[in-house]
Amino acid sequence: MMIYNVKLCQIYLFFLVVLTFFSCKQSAKPDVSHIDLNVKIERFDRDLAQGKSAGLQQTDELLHKKYGAFYDDYMHRMVGNFEYSNTEILSTLYKDQAYYDLNKEADSVFSDMKPIEKELTQTFKYIRYYYPKTSLPRFVAFISGFAVQTPIGDNYMGIGLDMFLGKNSKFYRAIVESVPLYLSRRFRPEYIVPRTTETFAREELFKEQDEDRSLLSKMIYNGKILYFMDQVLPDGTPDSVKIGYTAKQLAWCKTFERDIWGYYLQNDLLFETDYQKIQVFLSEGPFTPGLGEKNESAPKLGIWTGWQIVRKYMQENKQVTLQQLMAEKDMQKILQQSKYKPKS
Template sequence: MIYNVKHRQIYLIFLFALAFISCKRDNRPDVSNINLDIQIDRFDKALYVAKAKNVGEVDQMLAKKYGVFYDDYIHRMIGSPEYNNDEVLNTLYKDQAYTDLTKEVDSIFPDLNAQEQGLTETFKYIKYYYPEAKIPKFVSFVSGFAYQMPVGDNYLGIGLDMFLGKDSKFYKAIVQSVPLYLSRRFTPEYIVPRVAETYAHEELFPEPDENRTLLSKMIFQGKILYFLDQVLPENITDSTKIGYSKEQLEWAQRFEADIWAYFLENNFLYETDYQKIQVFLSEGPFTPGLGENRDSAPKLGTWTGWQIVRKYMDENPKITLQQLMAENDAQKILSQSKYKPKQK
């Protein structure tokens, strides 16, 4: 009898879990009828396999296939305008560091199937909400840690050498120029959310020039993160969306009320001095002024803005995603969110 009771409890829990998952999925629109298949063009492979060929022929072949991206790659990412294409290619192919790095990239990314699947799902949702959105050409490359995600004329580049995994030997060697708090996020699972974030910022929602106050910038960044909530695959965690470690996310959640009180007590919300407010929005190992022994999460202004926007949408269920993203009145969003986090 005891076994049956336990079995029944497990069965009920299982049914509840299924109902919860189904309900969560039902909140998303059906995008199965949107015909889209994202492919990432492996420029990194095309460039490397041509290493043994005549550089003049390689230059013509790559210029024809990759156009503007190739020109940007040669003259902006790895070279400069004063050198011709052949000179840049010759120098690159003779560089052992380039060979070593490309081989490492190829070992981590023999294919990009998982990333293409994630981007296909993401951009189906983007096309659902914004049918007129133009999807760029996605091109992967290696630049020696110079660029992670450049945006150019009809292309979005993905610097695979910036996603090798947080324990990569290469990141330990460049720690002076790329600190560990940044390179810990250079992992494959960050590719899809960073592409979506970059596309949102650069193509869909450029920040209004009138965003001067901390509050307006918090809400703007919060809207971008809420947009990611709606378009990214559901298995992507909040910590990955904002770039937090598990511990940093837990810290922000635990001290949410204290963070908000700190902003209010110091009259930071309507501050316009960039030097004073950028510490709450910028990347870093922690947020200065908050926490003890530098244990706070970074960019807590961005994180708080995200929570305000989520609360606003919870309080106003008739507001659509498009209406939210078009609303530039940060004070209105704050007021109608009724945001008052409680001590935990």
């Protein structure tokens, strides 16, 4: 009986420790339950499809009345241009079998948007916590024939559902010449919230300054954006999804972090301002030319390195708030005070 009680106590203590651990992990982010905010995603894609059964003029008027600035941008900047009238563009869409097929698949993959709305609600509650004056945009789902993914306009954020159908969608194999597979593999539903958050951060909250032209400046700017995403995205969002890497690419960066940093230093790249020389470390691609063997390196290594510098800076300077970090313009100060020196 005594042995049973001892074991029972041990089990109880074990679960108490586990509970305490996870409670600490969960409490790392602020409590935002008091913030009154609820994201709803409007289904322009469905409204547009349903309009086929009505007259073109009637559909045009109804969509313009309901969606305003988004509808204007959609018709003249996403799927059409100003040379054609709205009714002409609608007529072309409704006659296009590819549009019908694409719309059908998008409606099937995204039959229920509630899980995405829940994640966006939590993310924007965190954003509102840190930046109380932030206005919640209107979220509008649409398909554009792979023209745009997360456009942002006059009080709206678009979510191009056709660019989140899942990496194995038959459509992505058909457009590989214009959209390479290293990009379309990220066209998955789990990328909607991270990409929407990133676009909002870059375009609405923290626009890049024109004077930030050196590789270091661009590293730190992009690193700050990703660190901001760390703080506001739902817990459990993988780093690979935040930055758009495969698990193998992320592992490669961690394995060769010291070598990557050494490459910048040896080639005097940190303060280089010639965009032709530094863009290779900032742009999308299947890999970074010049680093790694057999094209195994990850792309946009400057962005990944900047992320690690900012994370280290915040670890070393715990008194710095997120708002202070995002407002800091002295990129050399962030580097120096980060004490960033990756080990092998």
